[in-house]
Amino acid sequence: MCMFKMMGLFAVVPTAVLLAISFFVLYAIKRAEMGGLKVFGYVVAAFLWIAALLVFSSGIYSLATGKGAKMCMMREKMHERMERSMQEQMPGMMQHGK
Numbered sequence: 001m002c003m004f005k006m007m008g009l010f011a012v013v014p015t016a017v018l019l020a021i022s023f024f025v026l027y028a029i030k031r032a033e034m035g036g037l038k039v040f041g042y043v044v045a046a047f048l049w050i051a052a053l054l055v056f057s058s059g060i061y062s063l064a065t066g067k068g069a070k071m072c073m074m075r076e077k078m079h080e081r082m083e084r085s086m087q088e089q090m091p092g093m094m095q096h097g098k
């Protein structure tokens with residue numbers, strides 16, 4: 001069974017976390033009195049928004065292209081090939097259900 005088919009949906013969680021952190025950074029900026037600290041806060045918030053955009057867009061890309069599912073299918077095929085070759089090399093050693 002492949003667990004990576006809908007991995008793109010899990011991009012919502014880190015995106016939400018990054019946006020929540022940026023909210024608190026912007027909230028702290030409003031309370032800051034020093035001009036340099038405000039500029040630094042805006043830069044940090046901008047980087048958090050860019051990171052959230054990258055995480056979310058990579059999740060959308062993996063859903064749209066199905067790249068995660070392809071990787072999973074390749075792993076399953078490789079596992080089946082390895083199991084088949086092991087059964088050929090050592091008959092009777094690998095039996096399912098025992």
